[in-house]
Amino acid sequence: MDNRTNLDDYLAELGISEADESVTPPPAPDASGSAAPPEAAATDPRAVLDRFLRGLVARIDPELNVTVRETEDAIEAEISGENAARLAGRDGRTLGAIEVLAYTVLSKLEGRGDTRVRVDIGGFRKRQADTLTKLAERLAIGVAKSGEAHELQPMPAAERRVIHIALKEHPDVMSESVGEGASRRLVIKPRHS
Known part of the structure; x- marks a missing residue:
């Protein structure tokens, strides 16, 4: 194992340094389409996220595109391009790390510690939500037929939320989260038991 402990050494090896301005993107445009002044870009969360993600993807694959928008409850970013899906990583692990x-x-x-951030890469999150929604529907049919609860494996809060939303209005079953921390999981059970 490498005994280096200095983060600057790692970054320098990757060709990234604090003084590296060669891939610094211009300030993100504001709602009117003009670039935000530097002092506004330093405090506007959308501009900060845009600058961070553009700098990150420029070092990984300059052909990738970044789109950032503010929604009612979060700041959302989409990284797209021909090779974007590969950046999501196995089971979305790299995507999760980028989001953190x-x-x-x-x-x-x-x-700004309370700001929710959602990042999607190449439509990974949408495909994952579609898969989880279909799983929820299949499990709901099984639980409704058998009358017995079904407990899923532990999963992240965002994935549990997709299933909760998918089953929220289901007439025959309901879902609830049980457990603590990383072992928190969903239980789908008959609504009228």
Whole structure:
């Protein structure tokens, strides 16, 4: 195992340094389409996320595109391009790591620790939500027929939420989360038991 402990050494090996301005993107445009002034870009969460993600993908694959938008409850980013799906990583692990980094960058802004960040790469999250919704529907049919509850494996909160939403209005079954921390999982059970 490598005994280096200095993060700067790792970054330098990757060709990334604090002084590296060669791939720094221009300020993100504001709602009117013009570039935000530098002082606004430093505090606008959408501009901060846009700058961070553009800098990240420029180092990985300059052909990738980044789109950032603010919704009612979160700041959402989409990374797209011909090879974007590969960036999501196995089971979305790289995507999850990028999302954690993006949240960390935004939480550094004063008073922005409560900002929700959602990142999708090449439509991975949408495909995953579709798969989970279909799973929820299949399991709901089985639980309704058997009358017995079905407990799923532990899963992240975002995935549990997709299943909860899919079954929210189901007439025959309901879902609930049980357990603590990383072992938190969903139970689908008959609504009238």
